[in-house]
Structure formats: C-alpha cells, structure tokens
Amino acid sequence: MTEFVPDQNALARLGEQVRARLADNPAVYRVPAEPVELFAVGDFLSADECTRLCAMIDAVARPSALHELDYASGFRTSYSGDLEPHDPFVAAISQRIDALLGVKAAIGEPVQGQRYQPGQQFKPHNDWFYVTEGYWPQEEARGGQRSWTAMAYLNAVEAGGATAFTALGIQIEPKPGVLLLWNNALPDGHPNEATLHAGLPVESGAKYVITKWYRTRAWR
Numbered sequence: 626m627t628e629f630v631p632d633q634n635a636l637a638r639l640g641e642q643v644r645a646r647l648a649d650n651p652a653v654y655r656v657p658a659e660p661v662e663l664f665a666v667g668d669f670l671s672a673d674e675c676t677r678l679c680a681m682i683d684a685v686a687r688p689s690a691l692h693e694l695d696y697a698s699g700f701r702t703s704y705s706g707d708l709e710p711h712d713p714f715v716a717a718i719s720q721r722i723d724a725l726l727g728v729k730a731a732i733g734e735p736v737q738g739q740r741y742q743p744g745q746q747f748k749p750h751n752d753w754f755y756v757t758e759g760y761w762p763q764e765e766a767r768g769g770q771r772s773w774t775a776m777a778y779l780n781a782v783e784a785g786g787a788t789a790f791t792a793l794g795i796q797i798e799p800k801p802g803v804l805l806l807w808n809n810a811l812p813d814g815h816p817n818e819a820t821l822h823a824g825l826p827v828e829s830g831a832k833y834v835i836t837k838w839y840r841t842r843a844w845r
C-alpha cells in the first residue's frame with residue numbers, strides 16, 4: 626500500500642535542487658550523517674553579526690511555544706522569538722541563507738532567534754510536521770511541509786548545549802558563526818525519521834542560535 630505523503634514531490638524536488646547547489650559550493654562541508662543530508666558552513670556569520678543577533682534575541686525572546694506541547698511541559702524550555710523580518714540587517718542575513726540554498730525567499734519562514742540558559746533544552750524532535758496532528762491543516766495552508774532547516778550558532782557555550790542527532794549518535798558542538806543545514810526529507814520526499822535531533826541542556830553559560838525553516842510552498 627502506498628500512503629499519501631503531503632508535498633512529497635515538492636520535497637523531493639527541493640532536496641535535489643539544494644543538494645546540487647550545495648555540492649557546487651566549496652565553503653559547504655558535508656557532515657557524514659547517512660541517511661541524513663547534513664552540511665556545515667564555517668564563518669557564515671562574522672563575530673560582529675553574531676553579537677548583534679544575540680542582542681536582538683535578548684529583546685524578543687519569550688518562553689518558546691510548540692504546537693503539541695507547551696513550555697510548561699519542559700519539552701522546549703528555551704526562550705525564542707521571530708526577528709523583525711523588515712529590519713535591514715535581519716533581512717540581509719535571511720537573504721544570504723536563501724542564496725546559499727538557492728531557494729525562493731517565499732518559502733522561508735521568518736528567522737527565529739533562540740536562547741538557552743543553564744538547564745534549558747529542546748528535547749528530541751523532528752522539524753517536519755506530523756500530518757496526523759491537529760496543527761497540520763493550519764500548517765498545510767501556511768506553506769505546507771518543512772523541507773530544509775538552517776541553524777546558526779551565535780556564541781561559544783561554556784558547557785553543554787550541543788545539537789544531538791539522537792538517531793545517528795552525532796553531536797555538534799556550538800561554534801559561533803557556523804551554519805548547519807539539513808534536509809528534513811529523504812531523496813524520495815518522505816519525511817526523514819533519522820533527522821530526529823535535540824538541543825542538549827546548557828550546563829553553564831548561555832547558548833544563542835538562529836533558525837530558519839523552509840517550507841515546500843510560499844509561507845504565510
């Protein structure tokens with residue numbers, strides 16, 4: 626039996642398009658993470674840009690909300706908020722990520738900032754949407770399934786706070802200016818279960834990141 630996978634063709638197409646684009650860019654390093662397409666770019670953001678983004682996050686961060694579980698459940702205990710998309714500095718960074726991936730700006734969500742303080746974490750999750758959940762009809766109408774994730778580290782964390790791909794046994798230590806990219810789908814357009822990942826608890830210091838999620842259709 627073949628099940629219906631929403632946006633499957635678009636996910637497959639975006640996988641192919643971005644994969645080819647990244648392969649042509651010598652600044653992009655492929656992290657061995659089969660069966661996940663995971664990439665890293667060093668010094669994607671300058672030290673000044675990181676500092677400026679951290680200050681912007683401090684100004685917008687509120688307890689992080691999730692669709693299916695709220696802050697109080699302890700699942701995502703960081704603070705987060707969307708950065709002002711019309712701010713020229715934010716818009717320029719957002720466009721740089723779009724250009725790196727070679728995708729249309731319209732499919733990108735606003736850049737989100739996130740801050741973790743000691744003890745705060747984001748437990749293992751997938752960035753793609755579960756289409757059986759109550760939130761799906763609304764997300765489907767807002768641009769559909771998520772395709773790629775871009776996430777940049779903005780500071781060096783004193784201890785803890787790695788990004789763990791829990792199904793792969795891979796941990797990435799935060800390093801300021803580094804951008805991570807991964808495809809949330811398999812080449813055939815099915816959501817990739819192996820993309821399960823977590824922001825491990827920060828043990829000391831703070832951790833700041835920006836995240837930009839891409840849909841399959843225009844985000845609104």
Ligand SMILES: O=C(O)CCC(=O)C(=O)O
Nearest residue numbers: 747787788823824834836
């Ligand atoms: O903070 C991290 O390392 C992971 C963040 C994350 O998974 C997300 O924002 O979707």
Ligand SMILES: [Fe+2]
Nearest residue numbers: 750751752822
């Ligand atoms: Fe995530």
